[in-house]
Amino acid sequence: xxxxxxxxxxxxxxxQRLLKILLFLYVFFPFRVKILAGVQAYMLYGIELVLLGLxxxxxxxxxxxxxxxxxxxxxxxxxxxxxxxxxxxxLIRGTGDLTYFTRYFxxxxxxxxxxxxxxxxxDLRDFLxxxxxxxxIYVLCTVIMLIPAIHAIYxxxxxxxxxxxxxxxxxxxxxxYTRIGLQGFSGFGWSFRCTFSVAVCCCEYIMKKFGFSKxxxxxxxxxxxxxxxxxxxxxxxxxxxxxxxxACYQLCIQGKGHxxxxxxxxxxxxxxxxxxxxxxxxxxxxxxxMFEGFIxxxxxxxxxxxxxxxxxxxxxxxxxxxxxxxxxxxYTAANGSYYMxxxxxxxxxxxxWGIGVQIVYYMMPLMLLIPIKRHLHDKHSIFxxxxxxxxxxxxxxxxxxxxxxxTVLLGMYLALIRGSYSKRLRIxxxxxxxxxxxxxxxxx
Numbered sequence: 001x002x003x004x005x006x007x008x009x010x011x012x013x014x015x016q017r018l019l020k021i022l023l024f025l026y027v028f029f030p031f032r033v034k035i036l037a038g039v040q041a042y043m044l045y046g047i048e049l050v051l052l053g054l055x056x057x058x059x060x061x062x063x064x065x066x067x068x069x070x071x072x073x074x075x076x077x078x079x080x081x082x083x084x085x086x087x088x089x090x091l092i093r094g095t096g097d098l099t100y101f102t103r104y105f106x107x108x109x110x111x112x113x114x115x116x117x118x119x120x121x122x123d124l125r126d127f128l129x130x131x132x133x134x135x136x137i138y139v140l141c142t143v144i145m146l147i148p149a150i151h152a153i154y155x156x157x158x159x160x161x162x163x164x165x166x167x168x169x170x171x172x173x174x175x176x177y178t179r180i181g182l183q184g185f186s187g188f189g190w191s192f193r194c195t196f197s198v199a200v201c202c203c204e205y206i207m208k209k210f211g212f213s214k215x216x217x218x219x220x221x222x223x224x225x226x227x228x229x230x231x232x233x234x235x236x237x238x239x240x241x242x243x244x245x246x247a248c249y250q251l252c253i254q255g256k257g258h259x260x261x262x263x264x265x266x267x268x269x270x271x272x273x274x275x276x277x278x279x280x281x282x283x284x285x286x287x288x289x290m291f292e293g294f295i296x297x298x299x300x301x302x303x304x305x306x307x308x309x310x311x312x313x314x315x316x317x318x319x320x321x322x323x324x325x326x327x328x329x330x331y332t333a334a335n336g337s338y339y340m341x342x343x344x345x346x347x348x349x350x351x352x353w354g355i356g357v358q359i360v361y362y363m364m365p366l367m368l369l370i371p372i373k374r375h376l377h378d379k380h381s382i383f384x385x386x387x388x389x390x391x392x393x394x395x396x397x398x399x400x401x402x403x404x405x406x407t408v409l410l411g412m413y414l415a416l417i418r419g420s421y422s423k424r425l426r427i428x429x430x431x432x433x434x435x436x437x438x439x440x441x442x443x444x
Contacts, residue, residue, distance in 0.1 A: 020120050023047065025134040027117050028193075031182035032159040051116030058119070058418070068417060075367045075410065076111075082361060083108065089353060093329035097339075100331035100352055107403040114411045123419025124375075125211040127411055128200055132220045135197045138190070139227035142181045151180060158184040178230040188399050191232030192391070196408060197224035198239040199387045202246040205259070207380045233292070238394040242387055249383055274298075317342050319351065327353035345400030365392060365402060368409040375416055 027048065032040045083104040090097045121127040145151045158180075179186050201221035204210045212220070225243075228235035247260040274281070274291070278298060281287045317340045330339040331352050339351050349358045365388075373385045388409075395401035 021133045024130040033157045051119045055119040071371045090329045095329045118414040124415045127415035160184040191235030194224040194227030195235040195239045203384045234398040345396040
C-alpha cells in the first residue's frame with residue numbers, strides 16, 4: 001500500500017513537471033498555427049494573467065526586505081523611463097519615428113510574462129532547468145522538422161510573428177532550411193537563447209550551483225550548441241568562445257585540464273571530418289551557410305562570412321557631435337532599414353538618443369545581473385558574471401540583444417525572490433514543530 005502510494009506520488013510529480021516544462025516552453029516560445037491562432041492567443045493571455053495574479057498575490061502576502069526589491073524597482077523605473085522617452089522624444093524632435101517605442105512596448109509584454117512564468121518555478125535552479133528544457137525541446141523540434149515532409153507541412157501552417165511576410169518564403173528555401181522552429185523562422189533571438197543555455201551549462205561545469213547532473217549538463221549543452229548552428233552563426237561563435245574560456249578557466253584557475261584535453265580531441269576529429277567533407281558541405285546551401293566562416297578559413301586562412309564582412313564595413317558610421325551627445329530621435333530609415341544603415345545593436349540607441357541615455361540603457365541588465373552574482377555566494381561567481389557580459393557584448397556587435405537579455409535576467413531575479421520566501425516559509429514551519437532549524441537566509 002505504502003509502495004503504491006509512493007509510485008503514484010512519483011508519477012504525479014513527473015506529470016506535473018512535464019506540464020510545467022511544456023507551459024514554460026509555450027510561454028517563452030508562443031507558437032501558433034493558422035487554424036488555431038486566435039484561440040491560442042487568448043489561451044496564452046489567459047494563462048499569463050492567471051500566473052501573474054498568483055505570483056503578485058504571493059509577493060503581497062510575503063513581506064520582503066526592501067533591499068530585495070530595490071534592484072527590481074530600479075530596473076522597472078529605468079525601463080519605463082526609457083520607454084516614455086522613446087515615445088516623447090520623436091514627437092518633441094519632430095521625427096515621428098515610433099518604431100523604438102514599439103520595441104519597448106513589445107518588451108513590456110514579455111516583462112509581464114516573466115512575472116507570471118516565475119510562478120512555475122521554485123527558485124533560481126528550477127527557473128534555469130525549465131528554461132534550458134524549453135530551449136532544448138525547441139531545438140529538438142527543429143531536428144524533427146528537418147524531415148522534408150514535416151518541414152513542408154509545418155512551414156505552411158505556422159504563423160510568423162513579429163517578422164516580415166517574406167519570412168514565409170525563407171522557410172522553404174534551402175539556405176534557411178534549418179532555421180525553422182515551432183515559432184516559424186528562427187533567427188537572432190533564438191540563437192541568443194541557445195547560446196545563453198550553453199553559457200549556463202559552462203557556469204554549472206565550473207560552479208556546481210544550479211543542480212544539473214553531469215548528463216543533463218552535457219545533453220543540454222550539446223543540443224543548444226546545435227541550436228546555435230541552426231539559428232545563427234553569431235551565436236555559434238560566442239557559444240564556442242564560452243566553451244573554450246571555460247576550459248581555460250578550469251586549467252588556469254582550478255588547475256584541472258580534463259575539459260581542455262577533451263575539447264582538443266573532439267576538435268581534432270571535427271576538423272578532420274570537416275576537411276574530408278568540405279566539398280559536399282559547399283554544395284549544400286544550408287550547410288554552406290552554417291559553416292561559411294570555417295570554409296573560408298580552410299580555403300583562405302581568414303575566418304569571414306558575408307554577415308561579418310557587412311558588420312565590419314558598417315560597424316561605425318560617421319556620427320556628428322550633436323548626434324553623439326543628444327541623438328537624432330530616429331531608429332529606422334524611410335526604407336525600413338535601421339537609421340544610417342548600421343546593423344550594430346550598440347549603435348542604434350546611440351543614434352536614437354545619444355551617449356548619455358545610452359549609458360543608462362546599458363545599466364538595465366547590470367541592475368539585475370549584479371545582485372544575481374552576489375546571491376550566488378561562490379568564489380567562481382565572477383566567472384558567471386564574465387560569461388553573461390561576453391554574451392551581451394558579443395550579440396550587441398551583431399544586433400540589439402539587451403531587451404531579450406533583460407527579459408531572461410528578470411526571470412532569474414524573480415525566481416531568486418520566490419525561492420527566498422519559499423525557504424523562509426519552510427523554516428517557519430520547521431520552527432513551529434520545534435525542529436530547531438534557525439538558519440538565516442542571506443537573500444532575505
